[in-house]
Amino acid sequence: MVGSAGIFRLLVPLLLVGVGFAQLVDPKLPPQAFIINFGNLTPAAVGQGGTLTVASMGNTPSLIDAGVTFARVRLNPGGANSPHIHPRAVEALYVIRGTLQVCFAEENGGVTICNLIRQGEATFFPQGTIHSQQNVGHQTAEFLAVLTSSNPGTLTVSSRFFSLPDSVLSAALHLPAANTDSIRNGIPANPVPA
DSSP states (O other), X not given: OOXXXXXXXXXXXXXXXXXXXXXXXXXXXXXXXXOOOXXXXXXXXXXTXXXXXXXXXXXXXXXXXXXXXXXXXXXXXXXXXXXXXXXXXXXEEXXXXXXXXXXXXXXXXXXXXXXXXXXXOEEXXXXXXEEEEEEOSSSOEEEEEEESSSSOOOEEHHHHHTTSOHHHHHHHHTOOHHHHHHHHHTOOOSSBOO
């Protein structure tokens, strides 16, 4: 369970962004519409490495035009949320349980940052950076991610990269074109196993 102090540390910076802007909510929504129960949502991704459940404007009416998206991610031991990019959002992450290795990489010439974060700790990934999370513990890890957009977008690096033509991949990776297809077909569903 997420403690109130942890939620406070995670959400205050996000809430301060909206200071000075009044936003009206749909008066037809009942008060319960503003409670997000991840147990009632269908996971957006199920892989051998875990599950990813998203609360967004597409499945949670109170989030329409709210400027925020939530995700609960559970990773099996060794499982990882594949390297990905959110082109329209910063991602803040709070560890509910477990230990994660979290990394992000800036554009060419920028820095790559990796850290271990544990239960009760939080971090963030700047908008547009390639980032990932991996469970480095021996138990299931769980975290809550908050993205600063109603439509953050997600570009999973491996699957999008290998959607390019074989000739381009062959040149970029210095591999025979026949090898790129076998790599493409071997990419596991996200979250990925160890």
